[in-house]
Amino acid sequence: MANLIRLDKAVSQVTDLSRSDVKRAAWAGRITVNGEVVTSSSTKIQANDVLCLDDEPLHEPGPRYIMLNKPLGYVSATKDGEHPTVLDLIDEPNKSKLHIAGRLDIDTTGLVLLTDDGQWSHKVTSPNHHCDKTYYALLADRIVEDAVAKFAKGIWLNNEKKRTKPAKLEVLFANEVRITIGEGRYHQVKRMFAALGNQVLELHRERIGDIFLDEELQEGEYRPLTPEEIASVQ
Ligand code: URA
Numbered sequence: 001m002a003n004l005i006r007l008d009k010a011v012s013q014v015t016d017l018s019r020s021d022v023k024r025a026a027w028a029g030r031i032t033v034n035g036e037v038v039t040s041s042s043t044k045i046q047a048n049d050v051l052c053l054d055d056e057p058l059h060e061p062g063p064r065y066i067m068l069n070k071p072l073g074y075v076s077a078t079k080d081g082e083h084p085t086v087l088d089l090i091d092e093p094n095k096s097k098l099h100i101a102g103r104l105d106i107d108t109t110g111l112v113l114l115t116d117d118g119q120w121s122h123k124v125t126s127p128n129h130h131c132d133k134t135y136y137a138l139l140a141d142r143i144v145e146d147a148v149a150k151f152a153k154g155i156w157l158n159n160e161k162k163r164t165k166p167a168k169l170e171v172l173f174a175n176e177v178r179i180t181i182g183e184g185r186y187h188q189v190k191r192m193f194a195a196l197g198n199q200v201l202e203l204h205r206e207r208i209g210d211i212f213l214d215e216e217l218q219e220g221e222y223r224p225l226t227p228e229e230i231a232s233v234q
């Protein structure tokens with residue numbers, strides 16, 4: 001027998017409507033199933049039935065991929081009791097289904113990727129997939145002379161049993177650098193500079209793999225990834 005699902009469940013899965021919203025919408029005659037108005041939200045429907053709300057067909061959205069320019073003060077979480085979250089900046093239906101592919105600290109700015117495709121985000125964050133991340137960092141003190149060599153060798157972080165993987169450090173000015181890392185340990189960049197006796201004052205993510213933060217995006221703005229950007233994560 002075909003799998004049956006309640007109308008209110010089916011509609012709420014693909015819209016922002018709660019089940020009670022769907023009940024009201026059905027009562028108001030706004031929902032059709034295969035062209036027929038259905039006023040009871042407990043009606044059982046089949047997966048291949050054509051659902052419309054206000055004459056607009058409803059269907060399961062495909063996977064979504066978004067880049068956001070994260071401002072200071074936002075947490076990389078979907079919910080937080082204290083601070084605004086990056087999800088608060090997203091105005092999309094069903095946004096609670098999105099998750100963050102590689103978090104940034106509350107005081108780090110720049111490129112954040114959001115998606116509802118778990119396999120894709122795993123490739124972004126897993127060190128095995130070599131999806132390097134590049135950051136601009138402003139430091140409290142001048143960078144020490146042997147920092148490039150030390151980062152290239154890997155750094156012993158406080159309380160860790162393994163060196164970091166080799167990291168690429170590009171010195172821009174005495175206390176400004178661009179750093180590329182292939183892992184995402186907790187507060188990794190800040191801890192790497194702390195291990196050299198320095199301190200990160202500003203941190204901004206510019207790149208994840210072949211995906212660069214779009215310069216057109218103001219802080220807090222976002223856009224969908226292009227098909228090429230999505231396919232670049234492998
Ligand atoms: N490393 C950090 O220390 N913080 C971030 O937000 C990202 C990388």
